[in-house]
Amino acid sequence: MSRSDGTVAVSSRPVVVDAMGGDHGPVETVAGAVTARRELGVPVVLVGRGESVRVELARHGATGEIDVVHAEDVVPMTERGAGAVSSTTTSLTVGCDLVRQGRASAFVSAGSTGAVVSCAIRGIGRAPGVLRPALAVALPSVTGGATVLVDAGATSDPTPEMIAQFATLGASYARLVLGVADPSVGLLSIGSEPGKGNRLTRRAGELLPALPLRFHGNVEGHDVLAGTVDVIVTDGFTGNVVLKNVEGSMRAALTLMARSGGAGAEEMRAVALRYDPETHGGAALLGLAGTVVVAHGSSRAATIARACAVAHDLSDGGAAERSGDLSGAEPVR
Amino acid sequence: MSRSDGTVAVSSRPVVVDAMGGDHGPVETVAGAVTARRELGVPVVLVGRGESVRVELARHGATGEIDVVHAEDVVPMTERGAGAVSSTTTSLTVGCDLVRQGRASAFVSAGSTGAVVSCAIRGIGRAPGVLRPALAVALPSVTGGATVLVDAGATSDPTPEMIAQFATLGASYARLVLGVADPSVGLLSIGSEPGKGNRLTRRAGELLPALPLRFHGNVEGHDVLAGTVDVIVTDGFTGNVVLKNVEGSMRAALTLMARSGGAGAEEMRAVALRYDPETHGGAALLGLAGTVVVAHGSSRAATIARACAVAHDLSDGGAAERSGDLSGAEPVR
Missing domain, CATH: 3.40.718.10 (Isopropylmalate Dehydrogenase)
Structure with a gap:
């Protein structure tokens, strides 16, 4: 996705994409990550079951082009709240960890909104100056x-x-x-x-x-x-x-x-x-130390790619971090 | 309107109808009050500018059949809040006074909801045991x-x-x-x-x-x-x-x-x-020492009559008074 100023977004830190989230598993999420990288210029990393993810990457001839971080478990789409944070080996918690560690700028998931929000608040933490997300x-x-x-x-x-x-x-x-x-x-x-x-x-x-x-x-x-x-x-x-x-x-x-x-x-x-709620474009969790975008559960590749671009724009624009600072006289641009 | 048990409602205390409320002034409100009395068996009193109200009553051959209480002023439909309580000579305040004095069991108005609610809370007061309406x-x-x-x-x-x-x-x-x-x-x-x-x-x-x-x-x-x-x-x-x-x-x-x-x-x-909001049947203000029903501003006679029956049912059933008592083990019937 082109930025609003016409340039292609570049950033050293990638957006981490939950390969296991959503109704269509790794098939659409991996395709979306490939599209985000190749067509929209968004750096991405995939998190999920290594084997499943690599099979999909190979189908796009993208083996070695996009890094994969293994996460053994998957939070089911029926989990809608704080129960999702009980396991540390899910794609949600591992993905949020990457953001917390600064290895990724943002997290994109098509998982259950409630579960993603719970994991992100717990796993990423608030941006400096932000009271609550x-x-x-x-x-x-x-x-x-x-x-x-x-x-x-x-x-x-x-x-x-x-x-x-x-x-x-x-x-x-x-x-x-x-x-x-x-x-x-x-x-x-x-x-x-x-x-x-x-x-x-x-x-x-x-x-x-x-x-x-x-x-x-x-x-x-x-x-x-x-x-x-x-x-x-x-x-x-x-x-x-x-x-x-x-x-x-x-x-x-x-x-x-x-x-x-x-x-x-x-x-x-x-x-x-x-x-x-499955189609209005998802929701962005603002005010954390990294951006989180929840794509709808039925997302296909194009929507996942767009969510990656939104997440990249948000993290690159510093919405999460800078807009928490209410002391500045200048609006965040 | 027949009661749900098939009998016609009777009560010594009448429902007071704001003749001046609504978009169609006394023409429809007076016709509605006449219908409520003659067809639904609801005792009614009209409040408003005496001369205007009596002209309408005469058109229905109802002079002397329905009492009229004079109120010199009218709260405009554009008044949506507490400003309505500043005058004591409007049909809203005089109507609420009749309820407070026990001369009427309930108040029906097609005036602005905000204005009616403000006047009713101020003018009628809460039912025993009720914390807020x-x-x-x-x-x-x-x-x-x-x-x-x-x-x-x-x-x-x-x-x-x-x-x-x-x-x-x-x-x-x-x-x-x-x-x-x-x-x-x-x-x-x-x-x-x-x-x-x-x-x-x-x-x-x-x-x-x-x-x-x-x-x-x-x-x-x-x-x-x-x-x-x-x-x-x-x-x-x-x-x-x-x-x-x-x-x-x-x-x-x-x-x-x-x-x-x-x-x-x-x-x-x-x-x-x-x-x-003008057509979903109006709103009932519950928990006051008398019942108040706000009919929509565009109400015609039949809707005013129905509002009178609702108000009568509510006051007769004691919803306002008895349901405020949370100490009883028996549900209010």
């Missing part, structure tokens, strides 16, 4: 662009100061990944006027105007898909509820459309698919 | 029934104990208004397993199993329209964000469908309309 998801908006929802579920009980950091992390994400030069940031609340909201939101609303970012003010639940702002910041509890509510609402619309006689059901299926 | 909205689910979302925005910073009360209030609402004999109650969270959620939700999740109601456990954002449970309980911040997110998601689906060529756009418009 946040999960960012880019939701397609009706205007044709996307709105970054952050935090979509990493930190369920943040302080107002953490929410302010999430705003900065989300704005960096919008710049680096969506290419928005000066992203607007809205605070999710229950009234558009300043001072509306619960205690946490009201206090965060007092901090946000002082940050070096374009603060729009409060937005509401109906703004999430309306393209009102480039970034919507909230706590990880509300963000996760909203993310799943969008998905469920679209699925409900599809069901109700299909039941009403079928006219337009196929069109609605296409709309709903854009908001399916 | 909660707003309940019945959202149509894909199964053909409805799920009560409570609190949809009355109390943005509840304690866990308040959330437990909201569950009881919501279950009473489901019984009395939706006719569900033994409603299931889900706690909105970010994982279906017990113990998932933020601190507030986790603590509420510890209290709910001890209550005399059918506690389903945690539900998630995608369960809101899926018919998973009859009642979804949450804090008023999350509930209000979700309510507006459902509305916005349906509107976004309509926009995206219309843009994709138009096939099915009309069908989607019908689906989206069911979730429009």
